[in-house]
């Protein structure tokens with residue numbers, strides 16, 4: 001469960017990025033966040049995993065009061081959340097397998113569970129065969145699959161996706177969307193930010209429209 | 219297990235920017251070599267001092283024509299002092315013989331002297347102990363007031379001056395060590411900062427995934443500590459080399475100055491201190507910079 005109450009966020013010396021946002025995202029739901037570029041989609045996601053701090057209001061994620069978490073303890077929140085970005089954020093000096101295993105390593109998983117869970121995650125995105133490739137040799141769609149496997153591998157309760165199809169062709173975008181739907185069917189809460197109306201229309205999920213930092217009621 | 223992973227990461231870091239690592243390790247080595255040589259100097263002066271202060275004695279010159287009872291009162295005074303280990307009486311005659319033996323080359327001049335100018339004396343030696351020099355000084359003051367005593371000779375003045383110098387040297391060593399350490403902390407923190415910035419993406423990812431700060435920092439702390447350790451080992455080897463060269467080249471003059479005492483190297487505790495300080499400095503330098511880099515990240 002994700003709850004926001006009257007959340008305000010303004011970056012230093014800028015116009016407000018989020019204005020009085022209140023919303024509720026139910027557990028195991030799939031929600032789109034849409035809006036034009038600069039509407040505040042990325043900011044909203046960043047607030048949810050504690051990457052940016054907000055000015056006022058309250059955010060609850062998995063029962064945690066995000067604004068109250070000390071920065072040394074933010075890792076506890078983030079271990080419930082997997083994040084996927086438009087630019088994949090893969091490490092070029094590691095193989096596909098190592099990139100996914102990296103997420104388990106970072107939270108101190110044992111090497112044995114690392115081996116089979118990483119393999120499972122790669123299989124679930126259909127890239128197990130390319131596990132020893134360098135990610136830079138893969139297509140954009142494949143790179144995004146690796147990034148999704150990395151987000152899934154720790155089996156988080158929440159999956160945040162910030163324009164994950166922003167750099168991809170429409171048919172590839174649909175394949176990527178399917179992966180998130182699959183994760184959602186397995187019980188993950190998915191928050192999917194995109195300005196691609198095609199995608200939003202294609203899948204019939206609830207959506208939140210942002211406009212200049214305000215929630216617009218559809 | 220936990221640390222071996224971090225150690226591998228730290229070694230990877232070291233290898234992935236060899237130039238900066240090499241520069242900081244050799245700066246470490248140079249600085250700690252200098253410090254090590256100062257310590258060698260200190261250790262040797264300190265051992266000289268203790269050799270010399272072990273040899274400190276009071277020579278009590280007596281007034282001429284002292285009668286036996288008067289000597290007895292002095293001897294009673296010596297006997298009452300538990301710190302005195304030996305008392306040796308040197309009569310005027312014996313002193314004169316000694317003197318003539320020592321300066322036998324000048325016999326012509328000595329033979330022309332037809333009287334004995336030397337006083338009789340007592341040589342007092344003292345037991346070793348923590349306050350030896352102070353005890354000697356106090357006892358000498360008491361003796362100096364005695365009417366039987368013509369004059370006193372003892373090494374108190376230069377010994378205590380030497381001791382003051384050693385205190386100064388110790389302070390100086392600490393100051394030099396402190397300054398060098400500060401400089402090194404600065405250098406290491408720069409190296410580690412470069413190393414961390416080269417891994418900025420990785421650090422950011424780890425933060426997003428939910429790695430603890432400790433997990434992120436540890437490889438960098440180890441990297442700094444390793445650089446310190448490597449620098450210390452090199453420094454000690456270099457200092458040992460210089461020490462070996464000097465004891466070989468100047469063995470004669472060293473033997474003369476030190477009266478056959480050995481030219482010492484830093485002892486095990488000194489080596490441990492030097493090593494410990496450099497590891498600590500490496501660790502501290504990287505601690506400062508990795509915290510700075512982490513705080514620069516938003517999300518941390």
Ligand SMILES: Nc1ncnc2c1ncn2[C@@H]1O[C@H](COP(=O)(O)OP(=O)(O)O)[C@@H](O)[C@H]1O
Pocket residue numbers: 011012014016017035036037038039040041042043044
């Ligand atoms: N780090 C930042 N510093 C300053 N302003 C920012 C920063 N990130 C975003 N903004 C501003 O906040 C607003 C919302 O941006 P963002 O959340 O990135 O929108 P979106 O993801 O919908 O394109 C924009 O006006 C943007 O310029």
Ligand SMILES: [Mg+2]
Pocket residue numbers: 041042043162163
């Ligand atoms: Mg955005």
